[in-house]
Amino acid sequence: MQTATIGFLGAGNMAGAIINGMLASGFDAQRLQVCDRNEPKRADFASKGLTATADPHALIAACDILVLAVKPQALKATLEPLAADFQQRQPLIVSVAAGVTAESIDRWLGGDFAIVRTMPNTPSLVLTGATGLYANANVSDAERNTVQQMFDSIGASLWVDAEDDLHAVTATSGSAPAYFFRFMEAMQKAAEAQGLDGDSARTLIVQTALGAARMVQQTGQMPAELRRQVCSPNGTTERAIRSFETDDLDAVVARAMQACRARSIELSEELAD
Structure with missing residues (x-):
């Protein structure tokens, strides 16, 4: 080889x-x-x-x-x-x-x-x-x-x-860049609505996404622990996280990933002939 x-x-x-x-x-x-x-x-x-x-x-x-x-x-x-x-x-x-x-x-x-x-x-x-x-x-x-x-x-x-696990891989990483792009897109809209110009908002969002990923990768800590570390009691970050939890972010993500996995299975069946 x-x-x-x-x-x-x-x-x-x-x-x-x-x-x-x-x-x-x-x-x-x-x-x-x-x-x-x-x-x-x-x-x-x-x-x-x-x-x-x-x-x-x-x-x-x-x-x-x-x-x-x-x-x-x-x-x-x-x-x-x-x-x-x-x-x-x-x-x-x-x-x-x-x-x-x-x-x-x-x-x-x-x-x-x-x-x-x-x-x-x-x-x-x-x-x-x-x-x-x-x-x-x-x-x-x-x-x-x-x-x-x-x-x-x-x-x-x-x-x-197991080959079937590739459906979960599709939902977890194969299609997932688009999830992050969509989240960044929503942040861009919100930042501009709060008064930031588009270029400044994009720079801050991209660098923050890059930094967050590197922190998880390089520290070896779980995302949940890193989240807790930046959530000061009754602080700004905690207020934002509470808003996500009120909207049941976990369920939103789970439904999206399940929809992705289900479509992956459907496509596999369609292409099997």
Whole structure:
């Protein structure tokens, strides 16, 4: 696995994020290949030292690990005509296609593949992503280690034991950047209503969100404890937190995450045919 050639079938934003993260972490560009129909994208990757092709047959033949980075709705139509190539090469398959099960991918390709499903999120584009990983029974320890290195290069990654747990990962991190964006959006509106100009409000909100995340990460303390530390009795922060509790913030968040998980399950079922 330390000398494996890794290919990307599809060169969209997530594939680009993973590739850029791997290059920044010291992966050899000559070990990386990409296949995409878009010529400017191919030229961009080629300028970084990668082999770039428009021929998926050539990509599969050359690679030990294949990252499936096409849109989930197009994955079946993309893979089935390539099944013979995959069967001949038998690469480790790494999928970033949300909602498509390992069983579906295996079936479309004719069976008996080592498959890792992943659920990265959009902060991967700025190398601060969070990725859930699931491996089927055919994946070796060495292959798991290589895949983890790939996704650790764009942030943090962790393994789940059951594929169904990826639905919870979707609700907890995959879709969750949008939760924080929405909360920041609400704060922006409220700050401007209180008289701050838009640029000043944005600067304060972004820096505060960044600082709060770093405090949780670097102190090792639970968010609840850090919250208690800044809530002076009858102070301004405590008053704000009481307002959240009056509006039952925990229930609002729980309902949203459950809705996200339920939709993830629905999409998985829709894409399983």
